[in-house]
Amino acid sequence: xxxxxxxxxxxxxxxxxxxxxxxxxxxxxxxxxxxxxxxxxxxxxxxxxxxxxxxxxxxxxxxxxxxxxxxxxxxxxxxxxxxxxxxxxxxxxxxxxxxxxxxxxxxxxxxxxxxxxxxxxxxxxxxxxxxxxxxxxxxxxxxxxxxxxxxxxxxxxxxxxxxxxxxxxxxxxxxxxxxxxxxxxxxxxxxxxxxxxxxxxxxxxxxxxxxxxxxxxxxxxxxxxxxxxxxxxxxxxxxxxxxxxxxxxxxxxxxxxxxxxxxxxxxxxxxxxxxxxxxxxxxxxxxxxxxxxxxxxxxxxxxxxxxxxxxxxxxxxx
Amino acid sequence: xxxxxxxxxxxxxxxxxxxxxxxxxxxxxxxxxxxxxxxxxxxxxxxxxxxxxxxxxxxxxxxxxxxxxxxxxxxxxxxxxxxxxxxxxxxxxxxxxxxxxxxxxxxxxxxxxxxxxxxxxxxxxxxxxxxxxxxxxxxxxxxxxxxxxxxxxxxxxxxxxxxxxxxxxxxxxxxxxxxxxxxxxxxxxxxxxxxxxxxxxxxxxxxxxxxxxxxxxxxxxxxxxxxxxxxxxxxxxxxxxxxxxxxxxxxxxxxxxxxxxxxxxxxxxxxxxxxxxxxxxxxxxxxxxxxxxxxxxxxxxxxxxxxxxxxxxxxxxxxxx
Numbered sequence: 001x002x003x004x005x006x007x008x009x010x011x012x013x014x015x016x017x018x019x020x021x022x023x024x025x026x027x028x029x030x031x032x033x034x035x036x037x038x039x040x041x042x043x044x045x046x047x048x049x050x051x052x053x054x055x056x057x058x059x060x061x062x063x064x065x066x067x068x069x070x071x072x073x074x075x076x077x078x079x080x081x082x083x084x085x086x087x088x089x090x091x092x093x094x095x096x097x098x099x100x101x102x103x104x105x106x107x108x109x110x111x112x113x114x115x116x117x118x119x120x121x122x123x124x125x126x127x128x129x130x131x132x133x134x135x136x137x138x139x140x141x142x143x144x145x146x147x148x149x150x151x152x153x154x155x156x157x158x159x160x161x162x163x164x165x166x167x168x169x170x171x172x173x174x175x176x177x178x179x180x181x182x183x184x185x186x187x188x189x190x191x192x193x194x195x196x197x198x199x200x201x202x203x204x205x206x207x208x209x210x211x212x213x214x215x216x217x218x219x220x221x222x223x224x225x226x227x228x229x230x231x232x233x234x235x236x237x238x239x240x241x242x243x244x245x246x247x248x249x250x251x252x253x254x255x256x257x258x259x260x261x262x263x264x265x266x267x268x269x270x271x272x273x274x275x276x277x278x279x280x281x282x283x284x285x286x287x288x289x290x291x292x293x294x295x296x297x298x299x300x301x302x303x304x305x306x307x308x309x310x311x312x313x314x315x316x317x318x
Numbered sequence: 319x320x321x322x323x324x325x326x327x328x329x330x331x332x333x334x335x336x337x338x339x340x341x342x343x344x345x346x347x348x349x350x351x352x353x354x355x356x357x358x359x360x361x362x363x364x365x366x367x368x369x370x371x372x373x374x375x376x377x378x379x380x381x382x383x384x385x386x387x388x389x390x391x392x393x394x395x396x397x398x399x400x401x402x403x404x405x406x407x408x409x410x411x412x413x414x415x416x417x418x419x420x421x422x423x424x425x426x427x428x429x430x431x432x433x434x435x436x437x438x439x440x441x442x443x444x445x446x447x448x449x450x451x452x453x454x455x456x457x458x459x460x461x462x463x464x465x466x467x468x469x470x471x472x473x474x475x476x477x478x479x480x481x482x483x484x485x486x487x488x489x490x491x492x493x494x495x496x497x498x499x500x501x502x503x504x505x506x507x508x509x510x511x512x513x514x515x516x517x518x519x520x521x522x523x524x525x526x527x528x529x530x531x532x533x534x535x536x537x538x539x540x541x542x543x544x545x546x547x548x549x550x551x552x553x554x555x556x557x558x559x560x561x562x563x564x565x566x567x568x569x570x571x572x573x574x575x576x577x578x579x580x581x582x583x584x585x586x587x588x589x590x591x592x593x594x595x596x597x598x599x600x601x602x603x604x605x606x607x608x609x610x611x612x613x614x615x616x617x618x619x620x621x622x623x624x625x626x627x628x629x630x631x632x633x634x635x636x637x638x639x
Contacts, residue, residue, distance in 0.1 A: 058433060058434075060433075060437070103620075103624075107623070107624060107627035107628075108627060108630075109623050109624075109626075109627055110374075112376060112433040113376070113567075113571070113619070113623055114620070114623065116376075116378075116564070116567065116619065117616050117617075117619035117620040117623060118616065118620070119616070120564050120612050120613070120615050120616025120619065121613060121616035121617060121620065122616075123612055123616075124610070124611070124612035124613025124614070124615070124616050124617075125613055127609045127610075127612055127613065128607075128609050128610045128613050131607060131609045132609075227609075232441060234437075235437060235438075235440075235441060238434070238437070242434070248430075248431055248434055249431070278448075278453075280444065280445060280448050280556075281445055281448065283441045283444070283445070284441050284442055284444065284445025284446075284448075285445075286441065287437075287438040287439070287440070287441035287442045287445070288438070288442060290434065290437075290438040291424060291430065291434075291435065291438040291439070291442070294428075294430045294431075294434055295424070295428045295430060298428060298429050298430065
């Protein structure tokens with residue numbers, strides 16, 4: 001399977017056609033475009049997660065970073081202007097992501113355990129800080145999701161721009177080469193002189209910064225932040241990345257795959273929404289997609305490795 | 319007893335003494351009861367998680383396994399109200415075992431990493447839980463007294479009751495400790511955990527070891543699910559066992575099971591559970607709001623991991639010198 005991005009591309013067309021056929025409410029293009037504001041936030045998280053997974057790590061704490069940033073930002077920014085609020089959110093997210101990266105690289109601990117702990121810590125701080133309360137967002141940063149540019153809502157534009165920029169960094173810049181190298185074989189990367197720790201921490205911090213932007217979009221959309229928001233969103237972000245053909249073992253993946261997979265996830269969640277499927281079952285279906293897509297990848301790689309290369313004809317001429 | 323266990327014991331004692339000095343009520347029999355009541359569920363699930371962490375895996379789905387087992391047994395009680403207690407535990411254990419085997423098969427044969435598999439099945443099993451009960455709660459009226467009585471009676475020594483559930487969990491712990499020392503299976507688990515490829519060369523089947531560990535984790539999760547019904551007397555599909563995976567993994571990590579694989583002791587796991595139980599009750603006694611719980615659990619996991627990493631660094635330096 002040379003280009004695994006074909007799978008989410010074909011599947012999104014199939015899912016789109018399916019829901020188009022099944023539901024009348026789905027056949028509404030302006031609604032489909034305006035409804036992207038929610039999943040655009042998850043998409044921003046998936047961009048950073050792509051970097052992290054390509055480098056052979058995982059971040060389970062992304063949902064908690066999102067929630068803690070969303071809860072802290074209104075408290076810290078107060079009535080400051082929107083750019084200041086965005087800056088604060090980005091810094092908060094980058095610091096939290098960076099802390100993950102620093103603990104993982106410096107203490108040499110597996111990322112899934114460290115981020116499992118920080119998942120509880122970040123959300124725990126949000127819970128301890130607000131308790132049953134919620135954080136009110138200043139009116140001047142509300143309503144970003146209702147503004148649009150070129151017919152697309154702002155969060156979607158932000159998501160697409162960052163997908164493009166980070167995609168270029170990943171596939172064209174040296175940081176990207178480092179991340180692919182680390183994900184393929186971190187020991188070899190270290191011996192080859194790659195700054196393994198620095199690149200890994202950068203990936204986590206960039207992911208955190210993108211989550212900060214997602215948190216700003218979420219605050220702006222909802223107008224209020226609560227510590228129990230967005231349950232299971234980390235599952236959704238990981239699923240988008242993995243279903244997009246990024247190998248969970250690291251070293252392989254593309255930003256195009258993540259984008260196409262985001263589109264697939266968008267059709268699936270919107271379709272389930274218009275079909276009135278309960279939230280708890282929606283999460284279950286996403287979990288199922290995660291397992292099936294990793295399984296599909298494993299099958300594809302094992303088929304590819306069993307298929308022998310064509311024997312080259314030996315020349316009999318002297 | 320090694321340094322890790324002694325240290326843990328010291329921390330538990332220091333914490334108890336500190337809490338008693340802060341508030342005399344801490345050594346109240348009623349309070350000790352609630353500490354002891356808190357332990358059996360956690361201990362049972364942690365015993366199953368222990369070999370999984372030893373082989374460098376993880377089972378995040380344990381909270382949903384507990385929930386599904388509790389709800390499924392509750393639904394079964396609706397149609398068969400006169401099932402015996404041993405039968406209920408057997409059914410819960412079987413449900414858990416099946417779920418554990420599913421996890422194991424995905425990890426071993428489909429070669430999906432344990433984190434991804436179990437974070438997926440975490441939501442999958444939760445969804446199944448809703449399907450089994452159709453979204454309804456298991457009311458207290460459905461849970462028979464002969465089951466709930468296990469959590470609230472037992473061997474009473476000077477006003478402090480050690481519940482049958484805890485005795486059962488401790489028995490499981492003793493069995494595991496004996497198996498860990500003498501059985502071929504645990505020998506293979508430790509060998510595989512410390513060096514998978516060396517274990518393979520020695521003729522240990524990696525598939526069998528992994529499969530068995532996840533199946534065992536599911537089994538104990540299923541038993542813990544029935545204990546959940548017994549302890550709380552009711553269960554809701556949304557909250558039963560939800561978030562429990564954090565506690566279970568925390569107690570195993572605190573218990574000194576090395577996340578780099580290949581080492582750990584049952585006694586450590588038991589003490590890890592005891593520490594978490596004491597912390598949990600101490601939070602209540604010290605009037606810390608319940609909203610701090612998640613933060614405290616997260617911090618305990620992180621501290622346990624960092625101690626682990628630190629001791630590894632010290633050992634390496636010692637070896638070099």
